[in-house]
Amino acid sequence: MTDKPQQHRPSYDTIAGAPIVAVAPMMDWTDRHCRFLHRQLTGRALLYTEMVVADAAIQGARERLLGFHPAEHPVALQLGGSDPLKLAEAARIGADFGYDEINLNVGCPSDRVQSGTFGACLMKTPELVADCVVAMKATVKVPVTVKCRIGVDEQDPEPALNTLADAVFAAGADALWVHARKAWLEGLSPKENREIPPLDYERVYRLKAKNPSRFIGINGGIQTLDESANHLARVDGVMLGRAAYHTPGVLVGIDALLAHDAAGSFDFEVLIGAMADYASAHIAKGGRLGHITRHMVGLFHGLPGARRWRQILSTDATRPGAGPDILYRAFAEVDFTRDDEAA
Known part of the structure; x- marks a missing residue:
């Protein structure tokens, strides 16, 4: 419970x-x-x-x-x-x-x-x-x-x-x-x-x-x-x-x-940290990173670097022994400052 x-x-x-x-x-x-x-x-x-x-x-x-x-x-x-x-x-x-x-x-x-x-x-x-x-x-x-x-x-x-x-x-x-x-x-x-x-x-x-x-x-x-x-x-x-x-x-x-309020900024870096910690705990119990990252592939849809994010999660994150560091590496590919690149 x-x-x-x-x-x-x-x-x-x-x-x-x-x-x-x-x-x-x-x-x-x-x-x-x-x-x-x-x-x-x-x-x-x-x-x-x-x-x-x-x-x-x-x-x-x-x-x-x-x-x-x-x-x-x-x-x-x-x-x-x-x-x-x-x-x-x-x-x-x-x-x-x-x-x-x-x-x-x-x-x-x-x-x-x-x-x-x-x-x-x-x-x-x-x-x-x-x-x-x-x-x-x-x-x-x-x-x-x-x-x-x-x-x-x-x-x-x-x-x-x-x-x-x-x-x-x-x-x-x-x-x-x-x-x-x-x-x-x-x-x-x-x-x-x-x-x-x-x-x-x-x-x-x-x-x-x-x-x-x-x-x-x-x-x-x-x-x-x-x-x-x-x-x-x-x-x-x-x-x-x-x-x-x-x-x-x-x-x-x-x-x-x-809340009938204007949406504020969202800190995706905090989210990645939370998901990495969660993944670490899951892996420690015998789970695999891919169990979690398969749900995250579309997270940055429409942003520059989203394609690279998807590629890393779909390949590296699914390999045996993959660790939460891959989340940080994939996140580093996402660019929140530009909108001129195909996502």
Whole structure:
């Protein structure tokens, strides 16, 4: 169990609570090393784990699957599953580990979740989703939230999303995060499901208008903080996905956005020092530098020297025995004073 600063816990109170900007749960990407990096870039964003299947949380290697650094707070655990009792037990385990929120995945369209009849498949069974929420809410004191799509397959997103939202809020869900695309369970790969179904932000806005006192957050295709601010005029929260991962520098402005303040300068030298110290500790435990640097490749996107930074991290940092000194060497290639070189 980790010690968490209680003041960091997100509030889903739509009257007294502040807007929330989050980094989406992304399989194979938002592991503990990624989240530690993201926390160095923003103190206020809500971070999400990769989806952890309830059975794995109950029966698997818990420290490997669920462990995290105290600096990551506020951090939410996303669970996958469709058995209310198992999800309740997994939620209890997650809460005991110190997570600030438990989130139920009702949006992932991968073959893995289809074979287990959870993820986006659950859009078709809102009553079961409600039962899962009831079970988790009865077990933990931290917020229980749901992340979904606007519909699946041939569903009409208008009634489908309303029905799901009504069910989960009646069951006690604290928030609903909506990826503003349909999911197609057959015919599209998970990658295609993130790109091909058209975005329909207006559908999420209508859901918020129908539920003014409920927390509704939006996800899907959001690239910049300017876009995030526009969405926050219509909904309660914004979730950044691939933009946060591929160009993590976008996270630097989140704190200023939420504070309604002008963004100040950011000291990347301090960040590199923090990541080098973190890498040293990870390597001392038997880990490899590449476990961490793979999440940092896009950090300096658009700056002179970014190409060289990427090259060093993609080659030298992945070699056996690589140490944190490589981070400093790669950072020395980045030039913050010029903008005339192709990055």
